Amino acid sequence: MTMETNKIFAAVLVAGIIAMLGGFMADLVMPPRSLDEPAYHIDVPDDGTGPAVAAADTGPEPIEHLMAEADIDRGRRVSRSCLACHSFDQSREIRPQGPPLWGVVGKPLASIDGFTYSSALQEEGGTWTVEKLNEYLWNPRRAIPGNRMNYRGIRSPEDRAALIAYMKTMQ
Ligand code: HEC
Incomplete structure (x- = not known):
């Protein structure tokens, strides 16, 4: 060197x-020194009330308390999304796309003679109560897996209550 x-x-x-x-x-x-707490904090809702969580895990909001105040005209408007497949009037016209809905509230499930229901709907049993309709119209596929009603469901509890109140008038 x-x-x-x-x-x-x-x-x-x-x-x-x-x-x-x-x-x-x-x-x-x-x-x-290391921080005792993270320098920033991200709020993650973990109480089960987030909309996605509610929709996925807890089913539809109950609507019984909305029924008394439900708006029949609003229900009639909501029912337009059903008309492609269902008749709503007293004629009880049976369409190939879906069974007639006149008088459906309070009736047994899958009880229209002359309409071919899926076995899922036939085997479900029971009655179309307000509660049952609330569940079905919220998400048909989840409420009765395997049934053939190709409809994505109604998110708004007020819309479901209005529609069911409207259907109740069809007796
Ligand atoms: C794309 C067609 C279609 C649309 C739109 C549709 N439905 Fe249906 N719906 C059906 C079919 C098909 C069935 C029978 C399902 C089965 O047998 O599994 C059915 C069954 C039902 C039933 C049970 C009837 C019974 O006799 O037990 C109710 C109640 C009902 N639909 C309500 C509605 C309402 C209310 C709407 C609108 C918000 C709607 N549906 C929209 C096709 C449809």
Whole structure:
């Protein structure tokens, strides 16, 4: 090694030692400390009341308390989305796409003679109560898996109450 390389080597060494000492001194003056809590906080709803969670896990909101105030005209408007498949009038016309709905509230499920129901709907049993209709119209596929009503459901509890109140007038 020449004197020159020795000097350079020493300089680099000294510089390294100074840098290390610097860091050491800095730690002495301001000791690093870890945070007790995360520096920021993300609010994640975990109480089961988020809309997605409610829709996925807890089923439709009950509507009994909405029935007394339900708006029949609003129900008639909502029923337009059913007319492609169902007749709503007293004629009880049986369409190939769906059974007639006149008088359906309070009737046994799948009870129209002359309409071919899915076995899922036939085997479900029971009566079309307000509660049962609330569940079915909220999400037909989830309420009665395997039934053939190809309808995505009505999200708004007020719309479901209005529609069922309207259907109740058809007796
Ligand atoms: C795309 C066609 C279609 C639409 C739209 C539709 N339905 Fe249906 N609906 C059906 C079919 C098909 C069945 C029979 C399902 C089965 O047998 O599984 C049915 C069954 C029903 C039943 C049971 C009837 C019974 O006799 O037991 C009710 C109640 C009903 N639908 C209400 C509605 C209402 C209210 C709407 C509008 C919000 C609606 N449906 C929209 C096709 C439809």
